[in-house]
Structures are given as structure tokens and as C-alpha cells.
Amino acid sequence: MLPKIKEIMNDPSKRKKEAASARNIAYALLDEDLKILGMNGEISEDVVVNIADKKKMSINIVKKRASALGIKIIPKVDFQITYDKYYKNKPQNADEFESVVVYLKPFNKDNLYDFLNPGTMQNVDKLPCDKLKQLAQEKKKNEFYKNDTASSSGKKVCEACELAFKDESRKTIYDDYLAWCKRRSILDHAKEISKVADGNLSYEQGNFYIGQLTELFKDRKLAENIFIAFCKVEKIAYNPELYNPDSQKRRRSEKETNKEKAREEAEKKKAREEQERLHKQKEEAENKEREKQERSRKQKEEAKNKEREEQERSRKQKEEAEQAENKEREEQERLRGQKDKPGNIEGHDVLKKLAIGAIICLLTLGGIALMSGNNESQSEVSAPYQTVGERGYSTNSNINGSEQPVHPVADFWSDITSGEAPLKVQFFDESTDSPTSWNWDFGDGVTSTKQNPIHTYTTDGTYTVKETITNEIGGDTETKESYITVTAPAEALTAVAPVPDFSASVTSGEAPLTVSFTDESSGSPTEWQWNFGDSYDIFTEHNPTHTYTKAGTYTVTETVTNEIGGDTETKESYITVTAPAEALTAVVPVPDFSASVTSGEAPLTVSFTDESSGSPTEWQWNFGDSYDIFTEHNPTHTYTKAGTYTVTETVTNEAGQDMETKTDYITVTAPAETPTVVVPVPDFSASVTSGEAPLTVSFTDESSGSPTEWQWNFGDSYDIFTEHNPTHTYTKAGTYTVTETVTNEAGQDMETKTDYITVTAPESDDTTSDNKETDSGTDTTSGDTSLPTESEVLTFVNNYQGVSDFIETVSGDSESSNPTWKWDIWQDQYGDRLISFYYYQNNPKGYDSTYFDSEGNIISTKDLELTLLNSYKGA
Structure with missing residues (x-):
């Protein structure tokens, strides 16, 4: 069995599988109880404590099992802590703003935001720090120029603004201070009203103040907890269930109200989806219209290009005809000169032949021109010497081989032709033949001379757009009737604060793990803040991508904001990153x-x-x-x-x-008024004062006088221990004197209890070999030679965190099925704990111990100095 155990312990996947199997067996009854108690998905912290106490288990184990089952643990409300947090304790570094209240009094303002607000600005508290400082500087410069009390106070307030809004952290301190002041104001008023009513508050009065707190926190449950905690600590008689006979009716009404709100939200969502659908249809129609216009523009441009090519071909044909005619004329002149010479009869025949050839050439060229589809007449082909004026301005002219400017042709298009006001439109000039100036008329009384202007239509209507272009030859105008259609903006839906939600492309995998997060929030947020759990950094992308480089389990938080407000969604342990396959021998640490x-x-x-x-x-x-x-x-x-x-x-x-x-x-x-400090009087007790070695004793300090430091000497060494209530194990027989020294700011005193602890040697047990090997070589065991089962070993190794109740569970399970094994708990010189498994039998023969660390890994104890903490037998 031992090789089999070693094989499992050295194989991470097998070890994990065995551990999971052991956990399912060990926690089956606990899980069954938790499922029943947490049927609604929640369980109170008080119930968790009761379960742990009843089953003799660690509270942390019960919490982890509840979390594994998806049951949310509702923490119990500590009224004193709640009272201190939300009423008594002023925010840190808020004292510096106390003087600001005095400066604001001459202006009848309660805070710096109202002071800076000129009266028309919305959500001034949402402005960035640099904008707030700018407002303070402008106010100081423009308003407080006199040498009087009001101006002096104003300048001081402006200086306070510059200090308060120096950066975002300073602004946060001031905002926390204002929120605290508001809470104090609400609760102080409740206290005054209760005094008038002999320390009582009615349900209606309490509900009024809870409503005000709800407006601050946006959380009704939190507001109720704060108000009830305030009443309990201040001894104000308020119990909404006791004093309100209609509480059940109120809860039903609240439930119906919540349902109505949910229904309204669903209707709003449906309306938003319908609006988005119509908007999508409108975009598709606009895209089709743009495609149609683009096709029309391309067809028009192709036609112009074709016409231009035909004109160019005609021009070249004319030039070739002119060149042929000139050549023929020169040849006739040459022949005429030869003819005039005496006796040149042959020259006359040649001249006739050349004339006939020229006529045939001209007829041929004329036919080609007609076949090309050109609208020019045959007379135009035979008249190559037209002037620029005769040719018009429809094509480039070539005079003495140089290109001449031609008349431009206007054309344009836009990126969008319809939409709600205000509608921003980008126009693009598509004119040909190198225009040098542009003049646009957008149809709403606005013009522009840019080549590709951007114009915003602010009023609904249908608009005709004109573009006029010119160059040194002339100009042209393109008019598009009813080209832009602007509709009035749809009636805006009632704005609501956004409700955050998000998903991830993947939630688990090996490091490095790249995860794409998709925002799925409702309520049209305009700002996003993400924290991915592996650092304190904040990211502001809408749909970010993040790479986790180290193994671990990460909580992801998204905060979304719009003009109405903001909210945060936190997904606990949402991303699980495992070490790469080659690094599986290492385990990600579990913090505690x-x-x-x-x-x-x-x-x-x-x-x-x-x-x-x-x-x-x-x-x-x-x-x-x-x-x-x-x-x-x-x-x-x-x-x-x-x-x-x-x-x-x-x-x-x-x-x-x-x-x-x-x-x-x-x-x-906060420190109470310091009474007269006296020197502490030491005293202590022990959980046990005698027993066999090894003897573990828990010491309890019972000193008076509020000591702040403790020093213990347990009598078996010169070592000094400084815990308040220490636990110590005596490993050798003897009688030991224990000394406790206690100290506070007034002084120090010592208590010594002589021969307080008596440790006796363990009774000799001839039937136990204690792991010794002898030469006997005989084996008289009952036939059960197996170590504890794999599940039992792994249950302990994977779950043992030094919790004694779990040790007892493993030991108890093993007594009936494996009576021939034993295991001990050791501590080495570095403070780490080890566990050793071995046989003890009725014969002298023994077996070597196998040592494991708290992670279940087999280790060598060659260089370790071990101290025995606890020893457990299987029978």
C-alpha cells in the first residue's frame, strides 16, 4: 500500500481527484443540511455559527462549503460597528474642512459645490478637479476684489476650493465628508424628535428618516440597518414591526411596488429595443440610399470618362488627317517643282498618282471617324484647322503640342442624407478637371468655401444642396434637390441610472489567460471603470481585454455611470487562472x-x-x-x-x-478619557496542570490593570514567549515553574507559580514498537497490514490547517477500520508542521515513518530538527 500512496501523493491530478472524493464523502451530511437551510439561496451568519458549533467544525469550513454550493452568507448586523461607521466616526482627514463651513455662512451655502455653481450648471459635483479649480480661480478674480468682510470670506472659500479639489483623492475626501455631514444631520434631527416624544419614534417617523437615508445610499436595506443601529445605541424606542400593525400590509405593498417597478423597467427596455430596431431600419435605408447615390455617381463618372475618351480619339484622328494633308501638300509642291523642269513628263504622271492616293486616304480617315460613333460631321474631319473658339470648352485643346485647361464638371456626395436633429453631415467634393475654388449652399442659409466641408443641420426639414466650382477657364454647378432630410429628435425616454452587468469570453484557463470582457449593462451608461482583481489598477474601456499572467482566482468589478448616477457589479472569484501544464507541480497559494x-x-x-x-x-x-x-x-x-x-x-x-x-x-x-493608569497585577491559569508527556497546556492571562505586553517563561527552557494567551507543549517529564510578566505604560509586575506544571513519563507499552526495527523478523499481526485508506490520508493532508476538530474526525474514523497504524504531528525548527504515518504492531518489527508536509508532499527530514506536538494511535 505504501508505494500506492506514494504514487498518488506524487501525481497532482490523482491527488486532487482523491482529495475531491474524500471531501464529498466528508462533507455529504453538511452539504445536505446547508441545501435545506439555504433553499432561497441565502443563509445568515448566525446559522453558519450554529452549524459549526453543532457539528464541531471550523466556521471557515462551513462558509467554504456554503460558497461552493452557491449559497450567499448574509452577515449579521453588528449595531455598534454600524453606528460607529456611519454616524460616530468622521471620515479620515475631514477635519481640515470644518473651517470651510464658517467661510460659507456669509453666502448662505452649505458646501463648496453650491458656492462654485453659477446657478445654471447641472451636476457640478461631477466636474473634474481641474474644472472646479478653474471655476474657483475665475470667481476669486472676478467677484472678490473689494477689501471688505464678504470679499475676504469669498477669497478664503476660493482658496479652500483650490485645496479641496487639488486632485481626485482630495475631492474624494471632501465628498466623504459631505456625505458624513448629511448622515449626521438626518440622524441628529431624528434624535431631537425622539427627545420631544420621550425617547420614542413612530413607524411613520422612522420611515421618513429611512427614506432620507435611502436617497443617500440608494439602498433601502442598508438605510434600515443604519437607522435601527442608531436607535439601539442611542436608546431610542423604535421597532417598525412592533409599533406598526400594518407592517405585513406594508411589505406586501412594497413587494407590489417592486413588481410594478420591474414591469415599468421591462416596458422601458422594450421601448428602447423598439427604438433601436427603428434606428437600425433607418440606418439600413440610409445605407441603401447612399449605395444608390454612389452607383449613380459612378455611372455618371463612367459616362463622362467615356465621352472624354471619344473626344480624345476624335482629336487624334483630326491631327493625323491634318498631318497627312500637310504631307500630301508638301509632296505636291515638290512634284510641281519637278514638273516645271523641261522634259519632265514622268513627273506629271507621278503627281496624278499622288493626288489620287491622297483622295483615297482622306476618304478612308473620314470613314473611320464615322464608324467611331462620333457626332462630328464629315466636314469637320476635312477641316483640321479649327480655332479654340470653334472647338468650345468640352475637351482639352492641343495647340502646338501643349495641353490647355478645360471647363470643370461639378459633383459631390455625403456620408449621410437623413437623421434626427442635430444632424452632422460630411460633404465630399467629386468634381473633375481641377477646380480651384468651391462654394457650397447647404439649403438652410449657411454656406462654405471649403472643398470637403462638415455641416450640422439643427432644425428638422428637407434641404437642397448646391456646389459651385470654378477654375481659370470657367465654372459649373451641381444641385441636388431635397438631398438632406432632417427629422425632429424622438421624445427621450425617462433616463434611469444604469444597471451594471458583464460577461467574459472565458472564465478559466492556464496562465497567461487573455479574457475579453463585454459590457452588458442596461440604462445607457456613458462611463465604465473596471478592476480585474489582479492589481489595484482601474481601466476605463467599454469592452476591455485583459491578460492574467499568474495563476489564481480573481474577482472582477465593473462600475458604470451616466448622467443620472452609477452602480457597481462585483463577480466574486469570477476568473480562475491555473498554472501552465508544465508548472502543475506547484500550487497557487491560498491566502489567509x-x-x-x-x-x-x-x-x-x-x-x-x-x-x-x-x-x-x-x-x-x-x-x-x-x-x-x-x-x-x-x-x-x-x-x-x-x-x-x-x-x-x-x-x-x-x-x-x-x-x-x-x-x-x-x-x-477614539480613545476615551484616560483614567489614572495603574501598574497591572499579573495572574493566570492553565487548562491542565499535570499529565503524561507530551503534555499540551493552554495558559489564560487573568491579569488586572489592562496590561499591554506579556512575557511568559514555561520553565522547560530560557525562551520567552510574548503571546497574550499562549499554548505550550511539555515534551519531557518533570516539574516546571511558570512565570508571567505583564506591562503597561504605568509599569511592570511578575507572577511566578512554583512547580505549577507536573509532567510524567508515558507508561511503557511493550506491545508498541514505536517504529523501531529489531532482529526478530517475526510478524504476529492480526493480518490487517494496510495503512489508512487513500481517502483518509488525503482528507487529512488536503484539509489539515492545524484545526484540532478535524484531527479528531480523521482519528476517529480510523480506529475501527485500521487499528494497526499511527500518526504524529511534528514541528520543525522553522515553525512548519509535518505529519508522519507508520505502523505499530504487537511484535518487535516496525516500519519507517513516511513524512508529509501540509500540502501532502512527501518530504525528507534529513536536515530537520523535529519537536513532537501530538501523537495519535489507531487503536
């Missing part, structure tokens, strides 16, 4: 971490411990109170200001990268 403390007064120092699996080699931390990135393995960070902070850890190895984000993980409260 814990904190020494998750809440407290500022300044709060927190030690973070990386608990990731998969052997990461790089770490990146963001603690939520800045944009800084820290790369320590187990960092310590101090929060100096009150607030609720989200912590993110990104881990990387050669196989890829993954990220763990714990939202609102650290809560820092």
Missing part, C-alpha cells in the same frame, strides 16, 4: 491571516500573522488606512485614528497569486 486584536482604542497596534497555505514566497499587505503596501511576512501595524478598516493580503509563489480581503476587519475607536 489573523490579527492579534481586531478592535480597540487608538492608537491600536495589531500584529498580523500570515496563515496562507501553498508556500507563498511574497506577501503584500494593505491595512486600509492608506494606499501603502507592506511586504513583511508577519507585519505589525499601528492604527492612529478611529475608524473601521478593511485589510487585504496578497500572496504569491511561482504558480500564481491570490488575494484575501477581510472587510471592516479592524475597528479602532
Whole structure:
């Protein structure tokens, strides 16, 4: 069996298959319960805690199984945290804007946006920072020039604007501050009203304030949670279910309203689709019209070219006739000269023959001209010496071998001939014979002298377009009647905020993985922001393409915006990138971490411990109170200001990268009035004070006086440990004195408990070989010589994260079916944990241990110094 186990452990695909099989078996009952409890696709965090407690499992395991089944976990509302986050805690760096309120009072304005708005500007808060700074500079220059109180205040407000809108991050701080002020204003008013009513608020009053908060957050459920948390902390008696007898009716009404809204949205969507269909039909008709015009233009141009070629052919024929006639005339003159000589009778006969030949030549050329289809008469062929005036201006003239300019022919076309106002049209000049000037009349009173002008028709109607061209010979005009048709714009649909949605061309594959994202949002967004989960970068393309270079599971977020508002769609673990086939031996690390403390007064120092699996080699931390990135393995960070902070850890190895984000993980409260600090008084207790080695003891600090530091010495070495409530394992028999030293800013004290822990040697067991080999060579086993089943081994190896309840589960399953094996948990000098499997039998013969790391890989312990943590027997 051992070779078979080694074979499976060394084959990633087989190991993964066995692990999946083991998980399905181990979690079958849990999955069945979760499916029943989460029938509606949701399950509360309280139920998750109850399941984990009942089944003696880790809460994280239950959460992961719920996630694997597609069940959304609804976090329980912590009213104090909600109250602090949305009411008590002012946004970071917002104090600098407090003075701005004083400057704005003389102008009866509440914020810098209203101050900058000249009165006609819409959505001034959506303007970019450079535009807002420009408005402030212009206002300062043009309005506040006097030396009086108002001008002084105005200049200060303008300076505050320039500071607030220095860049986008500053603008975000100011926007967060305004939102906080608005929330405070709403909730403070609710508090005042409750005081008048002896600490009570009616359902109608509460619903009024929840409605105002909903306008801020665009989320009714969040608004209700905030308002109820506020009432609980402020001790305002408000219970919408208790004080409103019509709550069921209200819920039904809200449900019907939601259905009506959904129906209206569907109708709007249908109307938009119909409008798009009509627009598409209109585009197709325009394309056909353009194609028709293009065909007509090409036919007209071909006809002109053909006519021009015929004229050129006629001209050449005329020139050839002239040349033949001139040659004949010269020959006659030469012969006439010979004839005049005495005794030249033969010359007279030659002259007659040449004359007859010339006549035949002329007749032949005339016939060719007639056959060519030219409309010129025979008399024109026989009269080659026409003047320029006689030839007109329809073709180029050739006088003494040089080309002469000809009269231009006007023609044009446009990229579009119809559409809604305002309609932007690009005109293209198609005139021939080198025009040098152009004059356009677009039919709506506007003209242009450009060769290829662009004109926008702002009023609906049908327009005739004229183009007049000229060169040094003359001009020509092309008129196209009713050429452009402009319709009035269709009645705009009621604008709504966009609803984001998107899809990906592929959601999984090997690195590098290139994914094309397609925006499928409704509501006509005009801006897009994408985060692909493998960095903090934001991309603004409509349909972007992104390449993931490292293995990991990535969450993708799309934010869409239009003039009405914006919304965000987040798809958790949407893209899965695996390492290339040749790199499958490496596993992408799975990030996880814990904190020494998750809440407290500022300044709060927190030690973070990386608990990731998969052997990461790089770490990146963001603690939520800045944009800084820290790369320590187990960092310590101090929060100096009150607030609720989200912590993110990104881990990387050669196989890829993954990220763990714990939202609102650290809560820092403002320091209370500091009482008189006293020196702490140390005290502690132990979970057990005696037992056999190895003995694991959990120590609990019970000191008074609020110590901030702890130092422990457990008596079996000189080592000092600084955990608050440590756990320690005594590996050797003996009696040990334990010392705890506690410290705070007032001082330090020490508690020593002498001979507090007694560890006895384990009872000798002659029936156990403890893995020793002897010379006996006999085997008296009961016949069961197998190691634990493959599923049992893999269940442990693939799921063990140091959680004791899982160890007990594996050990318990193995007692009945495999009584002849044993396994131990070890820790090496680097703090890593190992597991060893081996036989123990009734005879002296034993077997060598096989060691695995937490990832299930077989390893050598040659250079490791191992300390035994726990030992488990199969029987």
C-alpha cells in the first residue's frame, strides 16, 4: 500500500481527484443540511455559527462549503460597528474642512459645490478637479476684489476650493465628508424628535428618516440597518414591526411596488429595443440610399470618362488627317517643282498618282471617324484647322503640342442624407478637371468655401444642396434637390441610472489567460471603470481585454455611470487562472491571516500573522488606512485614528497569486478619557496542570490593570514567549515553574507559580514498537497490514490547517477500520508542521515513518530538527 500512496501523493491530478472524493464523502451530511437551510439561496451568519458549533467544525469550513454550493452568507448586523461607521466616526482627514463651513455662512451655502455653481450648471459635483479649480480661480478674480468682510470670506472659500479639489483623492475626501455631514444631520434631527416624544419614534417617523437615508445610499436595506443601529445605541424606542400593525400590509405593498417597478423597467427596455430596431431600419435605408447615390455617381463618372475618351480619339484622328494633308501638300509642291523642269513628263504622271492616293486616304480617315460613333460631321474631319473658339470648352485643346485647361464638371456626395436633429453631415467634393475654388449652399442659409466641408443641420426639414466650382477657364454647378432630410429628435425616454452587468469570453484557463470582457449593462451608461482583481489598477474601456499572467482566482468589478448616477457589479472569484501544464507541480497559494486584536482604542497596534497555505514566497499587505503596501511576512501595524478598516493580503509563489480581503476587519475607536493608569497585577491559569508527556497546556492571562505586553517563561527552557494567551507543549517529564510578566505604560509586575506544571513519563507499552526495527523478523499481526485508506490520508493532508476538530474526525474514523497504524504531528525548527504515518504492531518489527508536509508532499527530514506536538494511535 505504501508505494500506492506514494504514487498518488506524487501525481497532482490523482491527488486532487482523491482529495475531491474524500471531501464529498466528508462533507455529504453538511452539504445536505446547508441545501435545506439555504433553499432561497441565502443563509445568515448566525446559522453558519450554529452549524459549526453543532457539528464541531471550523466556521471557515462551513462558509467554504456554503460558497461552493452557491449559497450567499448574509452577515449579521453588528449595531455598534454600524453606528460607529456611519454616524460616530468622521471620515479620515475631514477635519481640515470644518473651517470651510464658517467661510460659507456669509453666502448662505452649505458646501463648496453650491458656492462654485453659477446657478445654471447641472451636476457640478461631477466636474473634474481641474474644472472646479478653474471655476474657483475665475470667481476669486472676478467677484472678490473689494477689501471688505464678504470679499475676504469669498477669497478664503476660493482658496479652500483650490485645496479641496487639488486632485481626485482630495475631492474624494471632501465628498466623504459631505456625505458624513448629511448622515449626521438626518440622524441628529431624528434624535431631537425622539427627545420631544420621550425617547420614542413612530413607524411613520422612522420611515421618513429611512427614506432620507435611502436617497443617500440608494439602498433601502442598508438605510434600515443604519437607522435601527442608531436607535439601539442611542436608546431610542423604535421597532417598525412592533409599533406598526400594518407592517405585513406594508411589505406586501412594497413587494407590489417592486413588481410594478420591474414591469415599468421591462416596458422601458422594450421601448428602447423598439427604438433601436427603428434606428437600425433607418440606418439600413440610409445605407441603401447612399449605395444608390454612389452607383449613380459612378455611372455618371463612367459616362463622362467615356465621352472624354471619344473626344480624345476624335482629336487624334483630326491631327493625323491634318498631318497627312500637310504631307500630301508638301509632296505636291515638290512634284510641281519637278514638273516645271523641261522634259519632265514622268513627273506629271507621278503627281496624278499622288493626288489620287491622297483622295483615297482622306476618304478612308473620314470613314473611320464615322464608324467611331462620333457626332462630328464629315466636314469637320476635312477641316483640321479649327480655332479654340470653334472647338468650345468640352475637351482639352492641343495647340502646338501643349495641353490647355478645360471647363470643370461639378459633383459631390455625403456620408449621410437623413437623421434626427442635430444632424452632422460630411460633404465630399467629386468634381473633375481641377477646380480651384468651391462654394457650397447647404439649403438652410449657411454656406462654405471649403472643398470637403462638415455641416450640422439643427432644425428638422428637407434641404437642397448646391456646389459651385470654378477654375481659370470657367465654372459649373451641381444641385441636388431635397438631398438632406432632417427629422425632429424622438421624445427621450425617462433616463434611469444604469444597471451594471458583464460577461467574459472565458472564465478559466492556464496562465497567461487573455479574457475579453463585454459590457452588458442596461440604462445607457456613458462611463465604465473596471478592476480585474489582479492589481489595484482601474481601466476605463467599454469592452476591455485583459491578460492574467499568474495563476489564481480573481474577482472582477465593473462600475458604470451616466448622467443620472452609477452602480457597481462585483463577480466574486469570477476568473480562475491555473498554472501552465508544465508548472502543475506547484500550487497557487491560498491566502489567509489573523490579527492579534481586531478592535480597540487608538492608537491600536495589531500584529498580523500570515496563515496562507501553498508556500507563498511574497506577501503584500494593505491595512486600509492608506494606499501603502507592506511586504513583511508577519507585519505589525499601528492604527492612529478611529475608524473601521478593511485589510487585504496578497500572496504569491511561482504558480500564481491570490488575494484575501477581510472587510471592516479592524475597528479602532477614539480613545476615551484616560483614567489614572495603574501598574497591572499579573495572574493566570492553565487548562491542565499535570499529565503524561507530551503534555499540551493552554495558559489564560487573568491579569488586572489592562496590561499591554506579556512575557511568559514555561520553565522547560530560557525562551520567552510574548503571546497574550499562549499554548505550550511539555515534551519531557518533570516539574516546571511558570512565570508571567505583564506591562503597561504605568509599569511592570511578575507572577511566578512554583512547580505549577507536573509532567510524567508515558507508561511503557511493550506491545508498541514505536517504529523501531529489531532482529526478530517475526510478524504476529492480526493480518490487517494496510495503512489508512487513500481517502483518509488525503482528507487529512488536503484539509489539515492545524484545526484540532478535524484531527479528531480523521482519528476517529480510523480506529475501527485500521487499528494497526499511527500518526504524529511534528514541528520543525522553522515553525512548519509535518505529519508522519507508520505502523505499530504487537511484535518487535516496525516500519519507517513516511513524512508529509501540509500540502501532502512527501518530504525528507534529513536536515530537520523535529519537536513532537501530538501523537495519535489507531487503536
